[in-house]
Amino acid sequence: MRYLLIDHILYWEPDSTIVGVKNVAMSEDFFEFHFPRFPVMPGVMMLEALAQLTGWLHAISSNFREWFLMDRIIKCSFYGFVLPGDQLELKLTVLETPLEGRRVYSGMGTVRGKKKVMAEFQGRVLPLDELEDPEEQRHNFNVLAREIRF
């Protein structure tokens, strides 16, 4: 399994907001056990998609010098199931920056305009080069944002 929960980045404003898409395919590994004979996308995978989208916002806002890691979920609500074949659109907004190196975000996920997940979470910011090759991440962002010619 490739632990990549964002397929496409549609829009972003540095330090403010980002919108991305997760396409939910029947071939996802998590459907085998979640649940047998009743495949629904695990709620925590929606949270992970929001966390990864936050990482991308930090990367593009810092010229690929920073990444974000979630460590607190203030509140997260799930509304109905996300099923194979759904396209989960995720929007993230910066709420506030109370402490140095920390951020608070509000995220929402919808499928065909219907709300599926709402979350408020926070975490810390790390130098991207401690986690990944920044130039490789820049390339990956360009792939996700369709800013590269194939």
Next chain:
Amino acid sequence: MRFLFYDAITTIEKARSIEGVKTFSLSEEFLRNHYSRSACVPGVIFVEAMAQLLGWLITYSSDFKMSAALILLEGVAVPSHMRPGFRAEIRGEIVSSSRRDTMGKGEIWVDGERIAWIDRILYGHFESIAPGELKRMYEYYSGKKTVHED
């Protein structure tokens, strides 16, 4: 990847509590992209580990007649940057339960230190499609035979 985040259920007390263990190794599939320069267990995996055990507790407590689906998380803390190579003890408790839903809480301990917790986790109840199959799955995945008190 098998979307199972416990290795065994060590104790279970109907309608009250559950404990299990999960070892985190460097061979976990999700570490392939998380991250290439520094392997760290995604925070949401700790949440899923607690959620899976509490889900089994609800199902077990209903004699496998009910399944549980995650509705709400509140007051969640997870380590943002924890390297694999540890054994986690996962604990869950039911706080209150009605015909429609169950509220619980959970925590994870590593080497005597509480590293993750959920203050409030709410599940909706669903009628089980196949109680016999659920029971067989529980026995296989938990490593425990089902012996009910009643």
